[in-house]
Amino acid sequence: MGWLHTSRRRWSAIALTALTAGTVAAVAPTAPALAAGPTDHVLYWNDVLLRTFRQVGGAPGPLARAGAMVHGAIYDAANSALCADGADRCIGQPYRTKVTPTAGVSPDLATAIDYAAYDTLRSIWPSISFAADLTTAQQDIPASAARTDGQRMGSASAQAMISFRTNDGSPDTSTYADGTVAGQWRRTGSGEPATPSWGLLRPFAMTSTTQFRPGLPGGYATYAQLLASQTYANQVNEVRGLGASNSTTRTADQTQAAWFWANDLDGTYKPPGQLFAHTQVVAKSAKLTQAGNARLFALVGIAMGDAAIVAWDAKYQTAIDLWRPETAIHEPQDDNNAATTPDPNWKPLSANTSGVNFSPPFPAYVSGHATFAAAWAGAMKGFFGTDAFRFVGGTEDPHAVGVSRSFTGFGAAATENARSRVYLGVHYQFDADSGMSAGTSLANHVTGNFLRPSVPAYTFDGFYEGSAYLGTSYPDAVSGGNFLVTFKLTANGTPVTDLNAVVGVSWNGQPAASSGPVAFTNGRYEVRVYTGKSCGPGGQTLSVLLRDGSSRNLRVTCTIV
Incomplete structure (x- = not known):
């Protein structure tokens, strides 16, 4: 068990007292203090990205492409800046480039991130000015050789990304003719077909646009075979009941989930933006460093960039471009299926702010929401090494203002997202199922082959409290208390002393709970954990995420006093 205490002990919260300084002579500053810039520059530019999503709107594919470009460039810039201080400080494998350092200069990490984001954003949206955002980000960074070299690295990383995406198939200005046979997609009154050739875009990580293409809906090769099947009838009849604007079988919670995950309307951060926002929630909960966030957001961005390609390939580039449920239920043509009944008055729950019901203007199979969600969940799981991360997410859909929902893990969130359609x-359920399967396979490919940690694996000596070895369990904490744990790291037998070797720390994956900042004292890393009132006999988990991509967990059982 590794538990060496011979008696049970109770730990109560340590009172925090303010230290008052004695009177000292005032010293006039020689220069005005600089205004405070962002604490974490990766999160700052993700906020700028989401603001831009709200501003430009449109189909999710171009937004996902932008997210992959911005965060891929940020990652390369941050990695280049950190690698300049030694190979053991790198975040991981380069994505597009590793910029050669300037001898004798330690480049400023924040500046490298800023210019990578700024240059990439203005290349994507040249009509939008991001100058004020750059000024805000740089406002407390004084001029220096480090800042100059950080700018050089950031701009070079951005240029590598811009060159990689030049002539990649974006923008998509192709056209699409409405279907002429039963089952084939046609306009539903919500707009022109959106980005019909997006499935042909050059991938970010896939070896081809069809690498993770799912099978055809229900496994049927033609529209006639699909529409005549019982599988099709079951799919149509389920959404007919659950997805109707006036459904009597959909529960209040299901209705809330439907609106929570929608974000189809311009003015919201759209589906990729919601998943980036949820990434922020988790990143903040885990207290990730800027380096950790650079890698996490790049993995998420790249996975979602390719998820759009996977989904749109299945929507437009296969033998079946499936009509939306509202068309199927209206049945303007005979589907030759006695198990379905036409209803020309049926409307989906989905609606704009004026209450006009609509379906997104592209084929149903597969679900883009589901593909994005699974790719996101897989990238998150790959980074954290676990799916069991509790978080509370929000939404910007105008039908769910102020709504938040709690999730026990990334997969649970993705599954609900897919089902919500x-x-x-x-959508039909097989749209969601196939999107989830394809998105999961894609994410596993991304996390298994890209941005892998490049430092030697760390040897971890276990958690200690004082001189007492805790191993992997602490069975006698107190609810609402705190305790200090320590540990050592070595790499190939050499002690690791770099504070940035610890990428993040989380307590049971819950934003409401907390741990103190990581410190390094007398050869050991230190983390103070505040258990919170929710900690009880059922136990919770302290997770420490390391730069080599591994994590270490301490199971904490609390006694309520």
Whole structure:
């Protein structure tokens, strides 16, 4: 068990007292203090990105492409800046480039991130000015050789990304003719077909646009075979009941989930933006460093960039471009299936702010929401090494203002996201299932082959409290208390002393709980954990994420006093 205490002990919260300084002589500053810039520059530019999503709107593919470009460039810039201080300080494998350092200069990490984001953003949206955002980000960074070299590295990383995406198939200005046979997609009154050739875009990580293409809906090769099947009838009848605007079988919670995950309307951060926002929630909960965030957001961005390609390939580039449920239920043509009944008055729950019901203007199979969600969940799981991370997420859909929902893990969130499209009345369940399967396979490919940690694996000596070895369990903490744990790291037998070797720390994956900052004292890393009132006999988990991509967990059982 590794538990060496011979008696049970109770730990109560340590009172925090303010230290008052004695009177000292005032010293006039020689220069005005600089205004405070962002604490974490990766999160700052992700906020700028989401603001831009709200501003430009449109189909999710171009937004996902932008996210992959911005965060891929940020990652390369941050990695180049950190690698300049030694190979053991790198975040991981380069994505597009590793910029050669200037001898004798330790480049400023924040500046490298800033210019990578700034240059990439203005290349994507040249009509939008991001100058004020750059000024805000740089406002407390004084001029120096480090800042100059950080700018050089950031701009070079951005240029590598811009060159990589030049002539990649974006923008998509192709056209698409409405379907002429039963089952084939046609306009539903919500707009022109959106980005019909997006599935042909050059991938970010895939070896081809069809690498993770799912099978055809229900496994049927033609529209006639699909529409005549019981599988099709079951799919249509389920969404007919659950997804109707006036459904009597959809529960209040299902309705809330439908709106929570929608974000289809311009003015919201759209589906990729919601998943980036949830990434922020988790990153803040885990207290990730800027380096940790650079890698996490790049993995998420690249996975979602390719998820759009996977989904749109299945929507437009296969033998079946499936019509939306509202068209299927209206049945303007005979589907030759006695198990379905036409209803020309049926409307999906999905609606704009004026209450006009609509379906997104592209084929149903597969679900883009589901593909994005699974790719996101897989990238998150790959980074954290676990799916069991509790978090509370939000939404910007105008039908769910102020709504938040709690999730026990990334997979649970993705599954609900995918299912929500049936409740919204715009997808069949096999759209969701196939999107989830394809997105998961894609994410596993991304996390298994890209941005892998490049430092030697760390040897971890276990958690200690004082001189007492805790191993992997602490069975006698107190609810609402705190305790200090320590540990050592070595790499190939050499002690690791770099504070940035610890990428993040989380307590049971819950934003409401907390741990103190990581410190390094007398050869050991230190973390103070505040258990919170929610800690009880059932136990919770302290997770320490390391730069080599591994994590170490301490199971804490609390006694309520």
